[in-house]
Amino acid sequence: MFFKFLPKDFNFFELLERQAEYAVEAARYLKEVVAQGVVDEGHLQKMHEIEHQGDEVAHAIIAQLNKTFITPFEREDIYALTKQLDDVIDMIYTIVNRLKVYKITGVKKELVEFAAVIEEATGCVASAVKGLRNAKDTKPVTESCIEINRLENVGDSMRDKVLAELFEKEKDPLQVIKLKDIYLDAETVLDICEDVANVVESILVKHA
Amino acid sequence: MFFKFLPKDFNFFELLERQAEYAVEAARYLKEVVAQGVVDEGHLQKMHEIEHQGDEVAHAIIAQLNKTFITPFEREDIYALTKQLDDVIDMIYTIVNRLKVYKITGVKKELVEFAAVIEEATGCVASAVKGLRNAKDTKPVTESCIEINRLENVGDSMRDKVLAELFEKEKDPLQVIKLKDIYLDAETVLDICEDVANVVESILVKHA
Amino acid sequence: MFFKFLPKDFNFFELLERQAEYAVEAARYLKEVVAQGVVDEGHLQKMHEIEHQGDEVAHAIIAQLNKTFITPFEREDIYALTKQLDDVIDMIYTIVNRLKVYKITGVKKELVEFAAVIEEATGCVASAVKGLRNAKDTKPVTESCIEINRLENVGDSMRDKVLAELFEKEKDPLQVIKLKDIYLDAETVLDICEDVANVVESILVKHA
Numbered sequence: 283m284f285f286k287f288l289p290k291d292f293n294f295f296e297l298l299e300r301q302a303e304y305a306v307e308a309a310r311y312l313k314e315v316v317a318q319g320v321v322d323e324g325h326l327q328k329m330h331e332i333e334h335q336g337d338e339v340a341h342a343i344i345a346q347l348n349k350t351f352i353t354p355f356e357r358e359d360i361y362a363l364t365k366q367l368d369d370v371i372d373m374i375y376t377i378v379n380r381l382k383v384y385k386i387t388g389v390k391k392e393l394v395e396f397a398a399v400i401e402e403a404t405g406c407v408a409s410a411v412k413g414l415r416n417a418k419d420t421k422p423v424t425e426s427c428i429e430i431n432r433l434e435n436v437g438d439s440m441r442d443k444v445l446a447e448l449f450e451k452e453k454d455p456l457q458v459i460k461l462k463d464i465y466l467d468a469e470t471v472l473d474i475c476e477d478v479a480n481v482v483e484s485i486l487v488k489h490a
Numbered sequence: 491m492f493f494k495f496l497p498k499d500f501n502f503f504e505l506l507e508r509q510a511e512y513a514v515e516a517a518r519y520l521k522e523v524v525a526q527g528v529v530d531e532g533h534l535q536k537m538h539e540i541e542h543q544g545d546e547v548a549h550a551i552i553a554q555l556n557k558t559f560i561t562p563f564e565r566e567d568i569y570a571l572t573k574q575l576d577d578v579i580d581m582i583y584t585i586v587n588r589l590k591v592y593k594i595t596g597v598k599k600e601l602v603e604f605a606a607v608i609e610e611a612t613g614c615v616a617s618a619v620k621g622l623r624n625a626k627d628t629k630p631v632t633e634s635c636i637e638i639n640r641l642e643n644v645g646d647s648m649r650d651k652v653l654a655e656l657f658e659k660e661k662d663p664l665q666v667i668k669l670k671d672i673y674l675d676a677e678t679v680l681d682i683c684e685d686v687a688n689v690v691e692s693i694l695v696k697h698a
Numbered sequence: 699m700f701f702k703f704l705p706k707d708f709n710f711f712e713l714l715e716r717q718a719e720y721a722v723e724a725a726r727y728l729k730e731v732v733a734q735g736v737v738d739e740g741h742l743q744k745m746h747e748i749e750h751q752g753d754e755v756a757h758a759i760i761a762q763l764n765k766t767f768i769t770p771f772e773r774e775d776i777y778a779l780t781k782q783l784d785d786v787i788d789m790i791y792t793i794v795n796r797l798k799v800y801k802i803t804g805v806k807k808e809l810v811e812f813a814a815v816i817e818e819a820t821g822c823v824a825s826a827v828k829g830l831r832n833a834k835d836t837k838p839v840t841e842s843c844i845e846i847n848r849l850e851n852v853g854d855s856m857r858d859k860v861l862a863e864l865f866e867k868e869k870d871p872l873q874v875i876k877l878k879d880i881y882l883d884a885e886t887v888l889d890i891c892e893d894v895a896n897v898v899e900s901i902l903v904k905h906a
């Protein structure tokens with residue numbers, strides 16, 4: 283009888299890890315798409331599928347959260363994590379969608395670089411989330427979080443450099459409007475990864 | 491004596507419903523204004539009054555929330571609902587204000603269509619909030635929430651279509667900047683309506 | 699032995715006050731920079747130091763929050779306050795960074811006026827936070843909050859006026875894009891100051 287009431291902790295960990303994996307998959311696909319320099323309906327469809335699968339995991343987590351009394355760590359931290367992982371995936375989808383809506387073609391070197399940093403950051407997010415299963419061994423989790431913070435700073439510098447160049451060299455204002463939106467989106471993905479790192483770190487502190 | 495300590499539940503429902511009604515009124519007025527194709531000081535004043543009345547209800551809800559110990563559903567869900575209803579009304583006000591500040595004149599067919607979708611969505615928001623009084627009968631509430639999600643998807647497609655056309659056909663960059671802001675605001679109203687639907691659905695699950 | 703378990707309340711007050719002081723310092727430096735009409739690497743570096751010091755206080759507050767069981771007022775209110783004070787400082791940093799990235803030179807009268815209002819608002823924020831030490835004497839705190847709300851309205855009007863003029867008089871679309879971003883950032887600082895006032899007021903109500 284006792285086991286009947288044991289919290290199914292593993293479920294939350296498993297679901298959060300799966301959601302984080304969709305963020306990694308979305309980032310990997312973004313890198314692929316920007317390296318090709320053109321976004322067609324098929325790319326957007328594929329990206330939409332990844333986003334949709336991520337969504338379903340998020341819904342499962344929130345449904346379980348609403349029904350479960352005992353959770354492996356604080357309810358609002360689980361909620362924040364799943365919300366932020368969802369935001370990461372949504373923002374990557376937004377970039378791909380915007381590339382198509384704005385009809386941006388040609389490989390943009392800066393965006394390819396941004397996509398590589400985003401892929402790295404989502405990898406660290408997945409590691410950090412995975413590390414929560416064993417919150418007593420804080421070292422690997424902390425290292426992932428420090429790396430995410432570093433990558434977010436890298437993204438800030440990249441954004442500043444690329445915007446400064448854009449306003450200096452690009453003479454077509456419509457092109458400036460379009461690319462500025464894209465680069466700001468790219469940097470926003472890294473901001474949200476940093477939000478994930480902050481939540482993960484505060485979970486560690488509470489369980490120290 | 492016992493009744494003295496009974497939570498005045500009806501008050502929260504009544505106040506949230508009233509706030510949702512101001513969102514509907516704001517949306518209806520937005521539709522009226524964009525169909526006329528020009529925003530003058532009088533229109534903005536009228537919109538400001540609706541927004542102000544909504545504000546007062548929001549303040550009443552938060553004041554009561556801070557003083558009440560027992561609430562009909564979770565404190566943070568009531569707070570989230572009133573904050574989001576406030577955001578819906580504020581964003582509709584922002585659209586009307588922007589039309590005036592940007593001196594946009596002439597009926598924009600796409601904006602008229604957006605306003606119609608926004609009006610529909612706020613109607614569903616009002617139904618969903620009303621349905622919370624009887625949270626055991628989940629069917630009508632769930633139907634309203636599904637409809638809100640559908641309308642948010644419609645809004646996404648409308649925004650993508652209208653932005654693609656804008657960048658393709660409009661040669662004046664200042665006009666692009668202005669209209670892009672307006673259409674993004676319009677879509678944001680629908681995003682916030684979807685946030686309301688999400689909170690309402692999670693309230694239903696908790697009371698299932 | 700008893701004293702060992704007494705909550706170190708003064709610490710939270712002291713830390714929040716210190717963080718608010720960094721917001722005031724950031725605002726004062728912003729005013730200085732925009733009055734000079736040019737942002738160089740040195741200015742940005744100095745602004746970055748203020749932001750970094752504010753960050754360290756924020757981390758100290760959150761670390762203590764995660765380790766402390768009894769807090770002088772609700773945990774989520776302390777969290778919200780420190781997050782919003784951090785946002786105020788970040789947004790002021792963003793303005794200075796943007797002035798440099800966009801290579802904006804020359805004293806903009808409207809931005810100088812905005813900076814003065816921002817400095818006033820952060821001063822009121824610091825007073826409101828200081829007043830929390832003695833939450834029973836609500837009058838000075840309430841007066842600071844009312845003044846913050848007034849300044850936020852002033853900021854809304856300033857933003858509308860300056861954007862209307864910008865779209866009417868500035869013929870270079872790139873200049874419009876740049877200045878529009880700067881003025882929206884400036885107004886956003888005041889919005890966040892208003893968020894602080896809202897949290898402070900709700901703390902007062904809970905302790906009435």
